[in-house]
Amino acid sequence: MDIKTRFAPSPTGYLHIGGARTALFSWLYARHHQGKFVLRIEDTDRERSTQESVDAILRGMEWLGMDYDEGPYYQTERFDRYQQVIEQLLDEGKAYRCYCTREELDALRTEQQKNKQKPRYDGRYRDHKGPVPSGIDPVIRFKNPLAGDVVIDDQVLGQIVINNCELDDLIIARSDGTPTYNLTVVVDDMDMAISHVIRGDDHINNTPRQMNLLAAMGGQLPTYAHLPMILGADGKRMSKRHGAVSVSAYAEEGYLPAALMNYLVRLGWSHGDQEIFSMPEMIALFSLDSVNKSAAAFDLDKLQWLNQQYIKSAPDATIVDWLSQAFRQKGIAHPDKEKLTAVAAIQKDRYKTVHELTAHSEYFFVSGIDGYDQHSVRKHFNASTADLFSAMLEYFEQITDWTAANIQAAINHYIEHSGLKLGKVAPPLRIAITGSASSPSIDITLQLVGKAEVLIRIQQAIEYIQHASQ
DSSP, X not given: OOOEEEEOOOSSSOOBHHHHHHHHHHXXXXXXXXXXXXXXXXXOOTTTOOHXXXXXXXXXXXXXXXXXXXEEEEGGGGHHHHHHHHHHHHHTTSEEEEOOOHHHHHHHHXXXXXXXXXXXXXXXXXXXXXXXXXXXXXXXXXXXXXXXXXXXXXXXXXXXXXXXXXXOOOEEEOTTSOBOHHHHHHHHXXXXXXXXXXXXXXXXXXXXXXXXXXXXHTOOOOEEEEEOOEEEXXXXXXXXXXTOOBHHHHHXXXXXXXXXXXXXHTSSBOSTTOOOOOHHHHHHHOOGGGBOSSOEEEOHHXXXXXXXXXXHHSOHHXXXXXXXXXXXXXXXXXXXXXXXXXXXXXXXXXXXXXXXXXXXXXXXXXXXXXXXXXXXXXHHOOHHHHHHHHXXXXXXXXXXXXXXXXXXXXXXXXXXXXXXXXXXXXXXXHHHHHSSSOOXXXXXXXXXXXXXXXXXXXXXXXXXXXXXXX
């Protein structure tokens, strides 16, 4: 069998984590089996669908590196085909026009609820032979089978059996003639020869209806695999407070596409205890048999840890490219390449995102300090700190060969003569030079900042303390 999967988002918002995972699992399944992956834009909801959302989805897919073999197909460009199928079903007696008003349907529902019955359409126009009400634009309903079972051999959830008596006659065309989701998705899957439908389990209620509709159309049933939802770390439905933001937002915040893809594949799939997978490994190892039946929990801390591992393992040249691009955006157009390489080497193990990495590396390439971390200032700056800085100025000015070894020697010399310990000297120096109490080792930090700039910043810190004490 030729394997063909699809990702079919509705362009009513950004590409979110749940959608990206669905796309990834479909993409991996196709790639594992040397099949084809189709991108389809289900944009029939004209009121909510936007070109901005379409563009966001396409950018997100491109950034993640999920290419597609066919598409993107747009459902709004296939209305003639949907209308053809609707007319065919009507002609074959497999669909009918329903003239129920909203008031009739509301009254029916109220009565069913009163009798503790499941609300559903009662099929009153299913075999209607008499005159039809005037002035009403009918909807088109599919004649769902009245007996028998629909058996879903789900590749993740196992066998699911639904009796047809639990299903009503679904609407396949609205009163204005536009097709509904359940009709368009079935026609598309049939026409595009989709072999495997891999999607979220929020679609599980649609599946038996779609299977019946597809059978009535004479189409080949695909294999279904419904993915359990993603929950927040607290076990509640995923939301923005759990990190459910757009894929593009993760890109902007400094997450790497490879790290995010690695994290997504582990949301509901596993291969032993392995946590880090290259893309070739994902493709080689992925199978639906290893997808968990229970909901996956989104853990932002885990994503950050994984992203940090990818940053740590990135070549220094790659990190230099990240820093160069970020600095150009900040107006630091031509940072020294050698210095960039040295900064990349000492910084890459320290931060969880590229955004953090660049933000905490900027002080190596600017003039002066724009501000100090106030918590660190309150802890380490006082009247005596100005005396410490004045003494260090004298020691540093005497260094002719500005190396980490000579800088450390000067600091050690000051410590010996002052009686202070390193813990009382290094933190204030870090704040003066970097703006915070966190940096690589003080000697290499000062070396890379440069002698002239170090002297300027120490003097700046002295003036800051003096001003604060007035």
